[in-house]
Amino acid sequence: MTVRTRIAPSPTGAPHIGTAYIALFNYAFAKSHGGQFILRIEDTDHVRSTAESEKAILDSLNWIGLQWDEGPDVGGPKGPYRQSERSGLYQEHCMSLVEAGKAYPCFCSSERLKELRSQQMADKAQFMGYDGHCSGMSADDASKRMENGESYVIRLRVPQDGECVVQDRLRDEIRIPWNMVDDQILLKTDGFPTYHLANVVDDHLMEITHVIRGEEWISSTPKHALLYEAFGWDPPEFAHLPLLRNPDKSKLSKRKNPTSISYYQRAGILPEALLNFLGLMAYSLPDGREEFTLNDMVSSFDLDRISLGGPIFDIEKLKDFSGRYLRAMEPEQLYSRLKEWGLNETTWLKILPLARPRLEQLSDLVEMSAFLFSDRLAYDVSELINASESGERAVELLRIVQWEIEKTTCWQTDDVKQIFSLLSEKEDLKLKKLMPLFFVAFAGSSVSLPIFDSMVIMGKDMCLRRIQYALEALAEEGFALKGKGLKRFTSAYQAKYNKV
């Protein structure tokens, strides 16, 4: 039996550093056993999935140096590798479960479910989840209602009592009482599968032998185990990796840390250093070496050496690693990496039209454009505060723009401009009044190159990071939104900006 592992990202946002981390271990495990590593796109959430995001994920994983044997771009014998192109498969499989009585149609409205949930919350119920309202319906009744065109979902029939024993490669067996598991939706109203169904069907059909994924999945593993059993399939071996954490130990999140791989790319972290560093998270080579290549890791890889404490993603140490790799390069090599990174003709030709009207000496150019290549700017906090009505107001405006940037999927000058036009309109402030703050936040000075174009050159992730840096600088001076104030501001923002 050849080992086959997979990474199954969902294309619903910026490529996440955690995806690369999980992918790395899947890759290392498969390759160390002479097996295959597969990339599958889990785009069953058709509302949130985008083609841009899918592309960004593939690009990022490629950038970091991970290559898959099968995937949507390279093809393979078990394709298609995009779940949206496999809908028929899930429906067939799901209906076979219904016929066998292992799943059932449910006609409950989302209103009823919402009510149920808030009731459970209010009662502080021990069990939160579906109450099995439709589970006892006769097959006749159900098919009648389906024929009548009523919308429905298909739910998995989960045992009422007893416990599910899950084998985890990295832990002892995990026992979860069945009454903690609710009748999971398998097929949504739109006919698309949920993660649980699609994942199990695909892992089986793609002959995945080892499911190496994040710890967040432990509690839904019983559903997956039950599905394998219902289909009469042998389950793969499960290994749940500890989650990457923020410095405050919570699960790594973009609110508290840059999580997008493309940010690290823009910031000039070397991909081999990032990969090396990720290999140090929850893992160590048997010989204790800290600097290693992907091949080094593969050749000595031992999944059982994973340590289970959730590692904090420490950017300082990542920078140190990047520095080691950089310093080891010959100047020629360094120069070519610099060009590859972005210090090249293409970039300069984008910058020059912006800089030209402002030039007196050629030498002006370097200072003028330095911020486009920087990571963290040396902020003068008083400038940040003075560029707005007050420190508090600066924080609010930066926050709004942060949220608005996150919402955009396109990143051309017009898209950027639109963000600020909206802000100007909603906040009833002229752009001239509004923009100084953002000049300082993005460029480090209220006098700079045209900011919308500059933002496009820097890229969305770097812009987001600059806001974070500016917010940090303001927080050091005591200007911050947190706790209840943040909550109140967030809902006010949503009411104001999210008009549908």
Add this chain to the structure above:
RNA sequence: GUCCCCAUCGUCUAGCCCGGUCAGGACACCAGCCUUUCAAGCUGGAGACACGGGUUCAAAUCCCGUUGGGGACACCA
């Protein structure tokens, strides 16, 4: 709240499975050396077995409990 997972320097970790070396390394920090400065480099320093009970001649290591942290509880993955 309920269920589940986890627990060695501030951080990443070695050691744990198979009890017995001053608990080892790396980042960060501090000091010295080198150096026109800084960085890098080199040398040194400070810094951890969460707590309480067992088992044992002996516990970071095995067992139980407590505490702490984290995750999950969606027609998201």
